[in-house]
Each structure stands twice: as structure tokens, then as C-alpha cells.
Amino acid sequence: MEFVVLVKQVPDTTEVKVDPKTGTLIRDGVPSILNPFDQFALEEALRLREKIKDRIPVNVTVISMGPPQAKTAIMKCLALGADKGILLSDRTFAGADTWATSLTLAEAVKKLGKFDIVFCGQQAIDGDTAQVGPEVAQLLGIPQVTYVDSILGFENNKITVRSLTDDGYRVVEVKLPMLLTCSTPSSFEPSNPSMAAILKANKKPFEIWTAETLGGDKSKFGLSGSPTQVSRVYSPPVRGKGVVYKENIEEGIKKVVEALMDKKVI
């Protein structure tokens, strides 16, 4: 059985700082990490493989699209236990929006041949769109379940999962092949593989696929294949600084309540 995990290397947005003078993003020195949602998706795939290994042997392939340095994210996946890594890397792929990204990833999954479950994180922390999973599912023509926080059962070519909704959850059963996007439980802390696992990962198969490998018309990839265009990027407007009461708190509270009454907020 073939599991495919789609991952992305992202800047650690919690480490992004804004230049207080210019208001622009300081990108230098921001560490790149494996998108935490994707790491959780990989771990879910590995857990399921472990659970069913006596009945069904499973191969776990990780696919990522990104610049050459995104290999680091794939190597981490291999060290965590994936069997094979494929990096889709080509200048032609650059500037892709969610549609062009999904198309490229879907073509790579198709090229692998057989796939039974495609695992994705619910979203990447740099873009937060949550679109690539469902778009890949549509392009592969397979059903999807989004916001899955646990896999409840697996038998007879069917998977049962728990999928989060706005006010609770649903238990959903789907026949394979299918795609699921994983929501991390709030207790999830991305772990780092051991040194021994990292060394072992270096011996696992890793390939770089280009636009040539995927074939077809190159204009469907990257910026030229993207329906959306970013016309401008700018700093968010800063909210004017308010009044802060540090001493004489009682007086401060009185003033605040007065202001709230004046403004008819309460």
C-alpha cells in the first residue's frame, strides 16, 4: 500500500520580526522549518503504517515543492521514518499560487503511479490558505476529508477518521484512494529526529524532479500558471497607541470606565 505525504518548508512565522523603522519584514535570519501541520500529517501516516504493518506493508513517500534548500525538510521527514523523498524543484515552479502548486503536486502524485492515501497538513503556517489539500484531491479525482485530528479505524480498504467542524466533529468513513488534511491537536509539539535517524535518512532514496520530469506544457507551472497575482505587499496599518495606566491603577480604571460610557460601548 502506498501513502503519500505532501509537505512544505516554511519560514518560522513566529520568529518573523518587523523592522520598527521601515515597517518591512526582516526575512534574514528567519529559520526555515518543516510546516508543523505537515509534520503531524507525516506522523499520522507513520503511526497508521505501524498499526497495520502485520496485515499490509506500506511505503511512505514524501513530496515537497520548493527551492533546492527545501531538501532539508524532506530529509527531516526521512529521518522521522518516511521511506522515500521527492523534491519538485525547478525555476519554472517559482511564484506558484495555490492552484499552480496543487497542479504540480497532483502531477507528481500521478507520476508515482499507485497511491492509496494522500496525507496533507490542514494548512501551511506562512500562507494559511488551507487550499492545496482539497485542490490536489479534486485534481486527482479522489474524495477528501479535511481537518482530521485522528484516525479511528482502517480495514477493508476503508478508513474511518474524526474530522473537526466549526462546533464539534464528525466521524467519517471513506473508501481508498482518498486524501486527508490533518489538524494538529493543540498538545502537538513537533519533535526532532535523533542523530542516528538523521544518518540513516542519508541512505534513503531521494530524488529531485523538474518540470521536465513531470512533462507537458511548462506554462501551466509556477507564476505563469497561476490565476492569482500579487499586486502589492505592504505592512499592516499600525493601530494608534492608546493610553496606558501604570501607576494609580484605581484612577486609571475609573477613566477607562468613563470613556467606555462616553463612547456608549457599554
Add this chain to the structure above:
Amino acid sequence: MITVSEKCIGCSICAKTCPFGAITVMDKKAIISEACVLCGACVQVCPVKAITIERKAVSADLSSFRDVWVFAECEGEKLKGVALELTTKARELADALNQKVCAVLLGTNVKSNAEMLGRYGADVVYVAEHKMLEPYTTDGYAPVIVGLISKYKPNIMLFPATKVGRDLAPRVAASLGLGLTADCTGLSIKDGLLLQTRPAFGGNVMADILCPNTRPQMATVRPNVFKKVENPRKAEVVEVAVDLKEHTIRTVIKEIVKTATPGMKKIDEADIIVSGGRGIGSKEGFKLLEELAELLGGAVGASRVAVDLGWIPKSAQVGQSGITVAPKLYIACGISGTIQHLVGMKDSKVIIAINKDPEAPIFNVADYGIVGDYQKVVPLLIEELKRAMKK
């Protein structure tokens, strides 16, 4: 253009799948009638890949795409508040373009919501009712929406960035090859195009996005980002006949569980929110915040840390990985103000921050800040409020 190649074996799976009853099988070949709206449901199920849909590059004829559409999400038979927020925004966009606002209602017994949509500015409401459209499934909804888009050619379509909207919109976008901008915080018309503004890099920058060559231009918007404003008219109701069959829905829903604590006011519906973070220190600490919230008729919210520590349910989480709120008054207690939290509440009308640490970033967005321990400040605030409200 939809074509059936000679690979067709006449298995009739497509005919059974078509939500619009547009396929019949004659002489072991699928025949597609004029009822076809190019929804693509058949392409997905054909076991021999005999059906192909070729969609014209829309860039040739963009002007034939007109009107601003809204996916009006329902919860059961009831319209969600976000549907009216989107309809209000759609009205504004449609007026700028001199086009109509159309809302789409899917489900069972949802038609009566058309009146409400009209009150907030919808000119036309397309209603598709079918027992397979309740509860929501991707496979039930996506082909119906794709079919309606292919038939009526809207210029713009807005979806709510709810769990359902985020499941559905990309599926629709991918089947039509459309751009889709997620979580827009601003939408306007610029040179006839939809200018879509959204935060990126965890809210550290804003990006303006255009979709010049594909139609409809599609965007999702989180609840509580836009305000709903009445703009009444009588909406014309257009009923859309759909015919869905069980086997076309590939996901089987075994159980639906609602976990939102009953009795607890939902933060996305509250005018006033009292939120707590790490500084609250314990589950018990939230009792004080509840007291304050109750006095103001508001709800209790929380930062991600407080949720992670199990002090309060996930449904109360404000922020990037929680809920976006924009109440009249937001009182942040013991919340330092990470960027992820700030993106979820910075559009609140008035923000009060209470924190021991005078350097906490939350003070940068607060209209009023009080430096001090919440255990001391909140009781004083409650006392003062009681006194003021008595007057």
C-alpha cells in the same frame, strides 16, 4: 465542451452520478443532453476515463461573466450569520460594478432564508434542495456549485472561511481552474477587478491580490470580518432541480457530534469579549473573567496557550488558529499579544489590555492599557463598572 470518447463502455455510472440528470446511455454509450451544466461529476467517476471536459480559456470573453455571488452557508435549516456579512459586502461590490447580487442556498428546507438574504441586499437567490445536501458533504455540494457557476457565469463568488467553506471553495476552484484568495480582510473593486486584501506571513504583512484572467474571481472571508448591513429588496427565488444519489457521495458520515459547551456564549456572536491568556494561571482564574463577562453580557475568550493548557475549551480560542473576532469591546487579561493572537482580535472597536508586564506587545494595539495583575485589576474594574452602570 464535454466529450465522450470511444473508451466509453456504457457502464452508466456517469448517468447515475449526474446531479442534473443530463446523461443517458444508449447503445452502450453515454449521451450528454443539453441539461448538462459541465459540473464535472461524471469525469470524476468514469472508470475508463472516457469523459473529458474542455473549458474555454476564459480570458477571451471575460465580460460575459456578470454578478456577485455568495455561497450562503446554512447550519441545518438556519442561515449562518457570515452569509449576511458576505451578502452585505457583495452588495457593495455589485453596486460598484452595476451588477446583481446572487446568493446560493443548498440543503433541505432552506428556501425560507431567501427573504433574509433579500433584506441584506440579494437580488436573486438560487435554491437547491435535496435530502443528500444535508448534512454538508464535499461530494454533494461541489458539483452543484460548479454546475451553477458553469451555467450562470458569475463574475465574483464569495465563500465563508468556515470549515465548510474552506473544504468546498478550493474543490470548486480546482475543478474550474480558478484562482482563490483565502481569508480576505478587505474586498473592493479596482479598475473593474476584485482587489482582494489578505494578511500573509502570520499577519506580519498584507497582500493585495488580483485575479485578472479567470472568472469567477473567488475569495473566502472569515466570519466577523465584515459587518452586516440591511439593504432590503425582494429577492427573486430560482429553484434549481438537482438529483443526487447516495453512491456519488464517497464519504459516509457515521456520527455528528457538537462539542461547543451549551450555555456558554459563543465568542463569534458576542459584542463584548473578555479574554484570558497564560497570565490567568489556572482554570479557576477564568471564573473571575466569567464574572466580568457576565456583568457586561459578553463571552469569555482565550489565547491559544490557555486552550493548550486545558483551562478553557478550544471553541473559545481567539487568533490565527482559532476564531477571528471583532466585537465592540475586547478585554485582554494576562495575554501578552503574540502576532497570532493579534490577527484574530485587532479589528475590535475598543481594546483594553490588562497585563503585569508593561512591555507586553498587547499594549501596542490597546486603546486603554492597565499595567497590573489581573487578580487585582479585574475585581476593581467589576466594582467600578457596577457603580457606573447603576447610574
